[in-house]
Amino acid sequence: GENVEQHPSTLSVQEGDSAVIKCTYSDSASNYFPWYKQELGKRPQLIIDIRSNVGEKKDQRIAVTLNKTAKHFSLHITETQPEDSAVYFCAASKGTAGKSTFGDGTTLTVKP
Amino acid sequence: NAGVTQTPKFQVLKTGQSMTLQCAQDMNHNSMYWYRQDPGMGLRLIYYSASEGTTDKGEVPNGYNVSRLNKREFSLRLESAAPSQTSVYFCASSSQGGNTEAFFGQGTRLTVV
Numbered sequence: 001g002e003n004v005e006q007h008p009s010t011l012s013v014q015e016g017d018s019a020v021i022k023c024t025y026s027d028s029a030s031n032y033f034p035w036y037k038q039e040l041g042k043r044p045q046l047i048i049d050i051r052s053n054v055g056e057k058k059d060q061r062i063a064v065t066l067n068k069t070a071k072h073f074s075l076h077i078t079e080t081q082p083e084d085s086a087v088y089f090c091a092a093s094k095g096t097a098g099k100s101t102f103g104d105g106t107t108l109t110v111k112p
Numbered sequence: 113n114a115g116v117t118q119t120p121k122f123q124v125l126k127t128g129q130s131m132t133l134q135c136a137q138d139m140n141h142n143s144m145y146w147y148r149q150d151p152g153m154g155l156r157l158i159y160y161s162a163s164e165g166t167t168d169k170g171e172v173p174n175g176y177n178v179s180r181l182n183k184r185e186f187s188l189r190l191e192s193a194a195p196s197q198t199s200v201y202f203c204a205s206s207s208q209g210g211n212t213e214a215f216f217g218q219g220t221r222l223t224v225v
Contacts, residue, residue, distance in 0.1 A: 001171075004154075006154075009152075031211075032211050032212070034213060034214070036214075042218075043202065043216040043217060043218050043219055044155070044202070044214075044216050045216070046213045046214070049213065089154055089155065093211065094211075095211065099143075099145060099157055099160045099162075099170065100157075100214060101157075101171075102147075102154040102155040102156075103154050104152070104153055104154040105152075105153075105154050
């Protein structure tokens with residue numbers, strides 16, 4: 001089955017700096033890569049996703065890049081703010097009948 | 113739209129007791145999932161239902177059973193609870209299985225003593 005590895009497990013940055021979280025996946029057939037943000041005590045919510053036919057996608061301060069050859073994808077957050085502090089999960093999945101495999105999460109702390 | 117609704121939000125069980133976690137979605141989604149989340153670990157899939165009438169095992173199915181009652185509802189049952197099942201449980205749904213965004217319920221915090 002699919003295996004998703006996520007690094008780092010914790011990340012601390014100063015407000016205004018950039019943050020990068022990286023994930024690798026094992027199944028070359030995976031074609032959908034979402035990122036979820038989970039605030040303390042809350043449910044995970046999608047912040048951005050990318051499909052295998054696209055190399056990069058941006059949404060304001062958030063971007064995701066995908067390298068299908070190397071089987072890795074990354075989340076980039078620019079101009080970080082304290083409210084970006086949360087746990088971020090990457091995931092990989094394939095097919096309409098499939099399900100997502102999640103990474104173990106990255107706890108991001110943005111210091112004011 | 114309420115989205116995905118789980119009940120209960122909190123539960124304490126004694127070892128050996130049974131219980132059913134309920135989940136309902138009002139987004140007309142085909143696929144539904146049950147995950148567990150333990151400290152320092154990601155979301156691990158227990159069971160999923162790609163469409164009404166089908167269920168499949170995920171990564172950690174032992175000790176659990178599920179029922180896809182209809183398109184809206186997907187329940188998770190613990191027949192004989194064990195302390196190792198202490199966790200936060202999330203139900204989720206998506207319109208087209210693994211190809212689309214998953215919407216999560218608010219979670220159930222279960223403690224087995």
